[in-house]
Amino acid sequence: xxxxxxxxxxxxxxxxxxxxxxxxxxxxxxxxxxxxxxxxxxxxxxxxxxxxxxxxxxxxxxxxxxxxxxxxxxxxxxxxxxxxxxxxxxxxxxxxxxxxxxxxxxxxxxxxxxxxxxxxxxxxxxxxxxxxxxxxxxxxxxxxxxxxxxxxxxxxxxxxxxxxxxxxxxxxxxxxxxxxxxxxxxxxxxxxxxxxxxxxxxxxxxxxxxxxxxxxxxxxxxxxxxxxxxxxxxxxxxxxxxxxxxxxxxxxxxxxxxxxxxxxxxxxxxxxxxxxxxxxxxxxxxxxxxxxxxxxxxxxxxxxxxxxxxxxxxxxxxxxxxxxxxxxxxxxxxxxxxxxxxxxxxxxxxxxxxxxxxxxxxxxxxxxxxxxxxxxxxxxxxxxxxxxxxxxxxxxx
Amino acid sequence: xxxxxxxxxxxxxxxxxxxxxxxxxxxxxxxxxxxxxxxxxxxxxxxxxxxxxxxxxxxxxxxxxxxxxxxxxxxxxxxxxxxxxxxxxxxxxxxxxxxxxxxxxxxxxxxxxxxxxxxxxxxxxxxxxxxxxxxxxxxxxxxxxxxxxxxxxxxxxxxxxxxxxxxxxxxxxxxxxxx
Numbered sequence: 001x002x003x004x005x006x007x008x009x010x011x012x013x014x015x016x017x018x019x020x021x022x023x024x025x026x027x028x029x030x031x032x033x034x035x036x037x038x039x040x041x042x043x044x045x046x047x048x049x050x051x052x053x054x055x056x057x058x059x060x061x062x063x064x065x066x067x068x069x070x071x072x073x074x075x076x077x078x079x080x081x082x083x084x085x086x087x088x089x090x091x092x093x094x095x096x097x098x099x100x101x102x103x104x105x106x107x108x109x110x111x112x113x114x115x116x117x118x119x120x121x122x123x124x125x126x127x128x129x130x131x132x133x134x135x136x137x138x139x140x141x142x143x144x145x146x147x148x149x150x151x152x153x154x155x156x157x158x159x160x161x162x163x164x165x166x167x168x169x170x171x172x173x174x175x176x177x178x179x180x181x182x183x184x185x186x187x188x189x190x191x192x193x194x195x196x197x198x199x200x201x202x203x204x205x206x207x208x209x210x211x212x213x214x215x216x217x218x219x220x221x222x223x224x225x226x227x228x229x230x231x232x233x234x235x236x237x238x239x240x241x242x243x244x245x246x247x248x249x250x251x252x253x254x255x256x257x258x259x260x261x262x263x264x265x266x267x268x269x270x271x272x273x274x275x276x277x278x279x280x281x282x283x284x285x286x287x288x289x290x291x292x293x294x295x296x297x298x299x300x301x302x303x304x305x306x307x308x309x310x311x312x313x314x315x316x317x318x319x320x321x322x323x324x325x326x327x328x329x330x331x332x333x334x335x336x337x338x339x340x341x342x343x344x345x346x347x348x349x350x351x352x353x354x355x356x357x358x359x360x361x362x363x364x365x366x367x368x369x370x371x372x373x374x375x376x377x378x379x380x381x382x383x384x385x386x387x388x389x390x391x392x393x394x395x396x397x
Numbered sequence: 398x399x400x401x402x403x404x405x406x407x408x409x410x411x412x413x414x415x416x417x418x419x420x421x422x423x424x425x426x427x428x429x430x431x432x433x434x435x436x437x438x439x440x441x442x443x444x445x446x447x448x449x450x451x452x453x454x455x456x457x458x459x460x461x462x463x464x465x466x467x468x469x470x471x472x473x474x475x476x477x478x479x480x481x482x483x484x485x486x487x488x489x490x491x492x493x494x495x496x497x498x499x500x501x502x503x504x505x506x507x508x509x510x511x512x513x514x515x516x517x518x519x520x521x522x523x524x525x526x527x528x529x530x531x532x533x534x535x536x537x538x539x540x541x542x543x544x545x546x547x548x549x550x551x552x553x554x555x556x557x558x559x560x561x562x563x564x565x566x567x568x569x570x571x572x573x574x575x576x
């Protein structure tokens with residue numbers, strides 16, 4: 001009867017593992033599911049909406065420069081104000097342009113990178129934004145610092161990490177489980193159990209990545225809400241009053257065009273690959289050019305003074321502190337957004353596996369833990385001295 | 398085999414055992430409840446809901462005019478040690494877009510162009526700025542709009558804060574007792 005302390009400890013671990021996702025399993029399931037969707041939301045929109053695709057007019061068409069795209073936009077819509085241009089990661093995506101029309105509406109336009117033609121307007125329902133908001137902060141609005149929905153979701157990183165650790169503790173010799181076949185024909189409990197373990201061992205790295213980065217999101221919110229900053233990003237001061245020319249006739253002072261700004265930024269920062277252009281938001285603002293550097297998990301940017309042609313501020317990969325290398329890598333690691341479509345598909349697949357693990361975990365739980373609970377209740381009925389209890393945990397004296 | 402050694406169940410514990418799985422339902426209700434707010438905000442940010450609330454149209458500022466509105470009909474929002482801020486939107490008259498270099502907003506009359514207040518960002522059709530609201534602001538304060546022309550000219554006008562943002566004045570009156 002008496003059990004070794006080791007065995008009893010592992011039983012306790014097992015119970016901890018069984019109860020981690022409960023009683024919020026459905027919440028965990030939806031968070032995993034929406035996260036899986038959010039990874040490929042851009043691709044889903046690409047499949048669903050032809051406006052988002054960068055269709056080549058003919059075989060040898062060349063991509064336009066940013067200024068050429070701007071010129072095409074101004075020609076098509078002379079009164080429209082363009083705030084920024086961005087090339088999403090992947091040349092099969094159309095450029096996006098954030099614009100404002102004279103009636104005050106500010107949609108995102110999808111622009112053909114070869115012709116500059118406006119292919120369409122972002123629909124009223126933004127699928128990418130919605131899945132990300134649902135997954136990221138449970139749609140709870142940000143009013144004062146981080147939304148409490150953000151805390152609610154990101155705190156799941158902790159039980160998830162605990163599931164991984166306790167799962168590995170209770171799965172004896174898990175490293176031998178990578179090629180264990182899933183047994184069918186022995187009842188659904190065995191089937192789901194085998195599947196849960198098989199999916200689990202293959203997902204060790206993924207669960208570790210997602211739970212650690214998820215926990216970082218929690219830490220990030222705590223830091224922000226307590227006004228603690230670890231950023232070395234420079235605060236770009238506005239352009240000095242004396243650097244912005246006055247004109248005698250009251251017309252706008254000339255600014256350099258975007259291609260010239262890109263050239264100046266490229267001279268100052270060799271290897272800067274520009275994937276986004278922000279046009280000056282005021283008369284005292286810079287043209288900001290940004291893009292990925294040699295380390296694909298981080299972006300670099302340069303602020304070019306459109307009057308004096310100087311790079312007034314820059315933020316490069318080499319400007320980051322060692323700590324920032326870690327913390328800034330967290331988000332792309334979580335979303336799988338650092339290596340184009342192949343990485344996203346891997347993240348999507350393991351997101352699906354993770355969703356299935358939550359689901360199979362629940363099935364196993366209902367079949368085993370609930371049965372054990374029912375059995376314990378029955379026993380306690382037979383022995384009226386002992387009150388009912390939900391599980392069969394052994395408490396050692 | 399395993400004997401269920403148990404503690405006596407308290408009413409709280411029984412309540413928890415009975416209702417714990419309903420936590421799921423509560424958690425799912427949260428995004429459902431916030432969905433209308435989410436879509437209303439998305440509409441607001443796209444400019445589909447107009448300039449804002451409590452719109453004051455055609456404020457004459459020298460030879461120019463603009464519309465001013467608060468982003469939301471609510472009290473100023475706290476932003477850590479920086480204090481409280483109130484979001485305002487503005488839209489310049491179509492004819493003056495090319496002449497106006499910058500638009501500023503400030504509580505109380507600016508002494509010079511250098512202290513004209515916060516600058517409006519974005520397209521002239523719908524610009525935005527975050528106006529700091531010191532808690533000691535008098536409820537009868539005026540907010541001053543300063544337009545700077547590309548030729549260096551400066552034009553000013555003011556509107557009562559009470560008209561531009563009644564919720565801010567209500568908030569100030571509440572603060573008045575405490576600060």
